[in-house]
Amino acid sequence: METGTIHDAFKGDHSYSSFSGTIIVCHLFNMILKHVHRPKETDNPENYEYGEYWKRHREIDNTLSSAFMFLPESFRLPTNIGDRGAVNTNLNFHAAIICLHHAALERIETYNLPEYAKRISQDRLSAAAQEIVNIVKLTSHVSSGSVSWSWVLGVHDSPLTICHRRHH
Numbered sequence: 001m002e003t004g005t006i007h008d009a010f011k012g013d014h015s016y017s018s019f020s021g022t023i024i025v026c027h028l029f030n031m032i033l034k035h036v037h038r039p040k041e042t043d044n045p046e047n048y049e050y051g052e053y054w055k056r057h058r059e060i061d062n063t064l065s066s067a068f069m070f071l072p073e074s075f076r077l078p079t080n081i082g083d084r085g086a087v088n089t090n091l092n093f094h095a096a097i098i099c100l101h102h103a104a105l106e107r108i109e110t111y112n113l114p115e116y117a118k119r120i121s122q123d124r125l126s127a128a129a130q131e132i133v134n135i136v137k138l139t140s141h142v143s144s145g146s147v148s149w150s151w152v153l154g155v156h157d158s159p160l161t162i163c164h165r166r167h168h
Contacts, residue, residue: 010063012070018085021075024067025092031060032096036103046111057104061124064100067093081138091135097128 004014009024016024035056044051071089073079080086101121108118 010066010070012066015072015074018083018089021085021089025089025096028060028064028067028093028096029099031063032100032103035060035100045107046113048108048111048113048117053107057100060100061097064093064097077135078138087135087139091132094128094132094135097124098132101125101128 004016006024006027008014009016009020035053039045040052043053043056045053048054074083075086075089077086077090101124104121105118105125107113108121
């Protein structure tokens with residue numbers, strides 16, 4: 001397999017291995033954590049349209065969408081539902097969407113931003129949570145010995161996200 005950069009994975013320029021999928025997941029969560037927990041003075045989070053915080057949020061969200069769009073064939077579900085690496089990568093990508101949009105909802109509520117902004121994040125949360133539920137249903141035959149932390153995160157976040165959506 002030819003070596004590529006992490007950014008090539010989001011452009012579809014290279015396929016990648018299961019190990020590389022783990023590195024990509026770590027990269028995505030690192031981006032989200034920095035975005036959420038290391039605000040900059042110039043973030044201007046009260047400006048949904050033009051604030052740097054929201055520009056960065058949309059860039060990360062687009063990167064997550066690209067991660068799914070350019071997922072190598074060996075990671076695509078349901079075709080590779082028996083491949084633990086494919087399942088974990090998909091679960092983690094959906095969990096990353098949930099983390100990003102939970103943080104967005106907190107900012108939206110803190111700054112009393114427009115209702116349409118809230119709906120966008122709620123819709124992304126709901127879709128990601130539902131996908132996690134679907135993956136867990138498809139893999140219900142997997143033994144507990146092969147369950148990873150991403151399964152736990154997915155099984156934990158999905159119901160919370162669905163409940164949060166119904167509550168608001």
